[in-house]
Amino acid sequence: MVSVAENAGSKPDAAWGAVLSMALCVAMLIASEFMPVSLLTPMAEGLGATEGQTGQAISISGLFAVLASLLITTVAGTLNRKWVMVAMTGFMLLSLALVAAAPNFAVLMIGRALLGICIGGFWALATAVIMRLVPESDVPRALALMYGGQAIAAAFAAPIGSYLGGMFGWREVFWALTPIVAINLVWHVIALPSLPARQKQDFRAMFDLLKRSYFLRGLMACMLSWGSAFTMFTYLRPFLEQVTGVDVTALSILLLLLGCAGFIGTWAAGRFLKGNVAPFLKLPALVMGGATVGLLLFGFSPIAAGLFMMIWGAMNTMFSVIWMTWMSQNADDTPEAAGSLMVAAIQTSILLGAVVGGLLLDGISIQATFIGSVVLAVLAFVLIGNGQRMLKSA
Incomplete structure (x- = not known):
């Protein structure tokens, strides 16, 4: 060392x-x-x-x-x-x-x-x-x-x-x-x-940060984006078993493809994410929501499922980089308070995504769970728009 x-x-x-x-x-x-x-x-x-x-x-x-x-x-x-x-x-x-x-x-x-x-x-x-x-x-x-x-x-x-x-x-x-x-x-x-x-x-630093309209909007958009992702991801295995019809070996291969695609996303984030982050904020909801639609339409095919899972996985690793970069640029005066709020927001989204997805799965079907994910992605995309209202300079 x-x-x-x-x-x-x-x-x-x-x-x-x-x-x-x-x-x-x-x-x-x-x-x-x-x-x-x-x-x-x-x-x-x-x-x-x-x-x-x-x-x-x-x-x-x-x-x-x-x-x-x-x-x-x-x-x-x-x-x-x-x-x-x-x-x-x-x-x-x-x-x-x-x-x-x-x-x-x-x-x-x-x-x-x-x-x-x-x-x-x-x-x-x-x-x-x-x-x-x-x-x-x-x-x-x-x-x-x-x-x-x-x-x-x-x-x-x-x-x-x-x-x-x-x-x-x-x-x-x-x-x-x-x-x-x-x-x-x-x-x-x-x-x-x-x-x-x-x-x-100091809790006051977090409350003061939430009073900033641009930061609150960004936090809400981040939560909708993460909620969409984990409504789908938490119940990916039941989908692949029930709709795609894969066994354990094929399931492992598909999950490996999804994970390895994340390295591509990490490289892309370092290569392209520079300067103004606003145009990138809508990409996770757009790309991951689109991949979920692809799974709903073509998920019966293992090859198609693998392709859309790789697209989802690549954007999944870019996801964190994009939103943490936004946080660092727009809450640079109170990074610790912003960090606590971001972690809380993301974990709340994971919680809600798992809850909503589970209710839809048990109450309706696995397809309903994935449709719920797409709805959250659309809401995030609409809220973000061109991303400018999420910036402190706006």
Whole structure:
């Protein structure tokens, strides 16, 4: 690690080992949060629940992530941020164990609630922690390294999860994650330096930010876009099984295609997302909503389904970059308050998307779930327009 730091022109005390530990934590968080997507059907069967009910395992983690993201910096107060991060990883480890051993639906939901606390707390503090681990000039590189964990998990967690779940069972998939998270927890303890609290989050900063009409509009558009995405994504497996008619192997391949397409989206975001972000804001709703329409019309064909899933997956990774860039440009004077609000907004959307999609699936059909996703995408597209009303200079 020292040689990497020196080659990057870093100071000798740059904590690159800690950055890598954060990247692993991101990968495990993403894998843990969305693993039920690839295991939805067998989890529902194993717990004696419907697929719509089991989908709420994602919504409950979203609910607690919202609460944690808004409260973590206040509740943590003067606690050393190193030990807050260690505690968040401990919650993830406990969550995985509870989910893997869950004898019933109630225990599953408790485990997912603990994961939600970890998700909200981690993401609300992650960027601020990274900024303290390396010199200012190395922060972009460190952030890219940390988000690399997200890209890897998005590409491989779902297909590997569905494949191993078919071979060994869904509980074994969650058990398999626990030793990795345990190693990550120990790595945090060793690699993270002491990070004394600097300043408590003031709720007034968040309320003041919400009074800015351009930011509130942007936040609402972001929520509609994310809600659309997760109304569809949470119930993708039932669609592929019921409409496309794939087996576990084909399902794993399709999910792998979706995930790997995300690397294309990451490259495209870095290549084309420069300057004025307004024209890009409507792209996630437009492209991902369009891909969902494509699945509704042609999803009976595995080849067509794979194509539209790749389009969806590529835009999915651009999605975060586009909206986080908007946040950094339009709330640069209060980035911590904006970050807490963005995490809360995104997790609320994941929650609502899973709830609405599950109700439509159980009450009507999987096609109704996907139509609901398209409706939310249309609402987001209309609200965004040309994007200019989302900018502080407008």
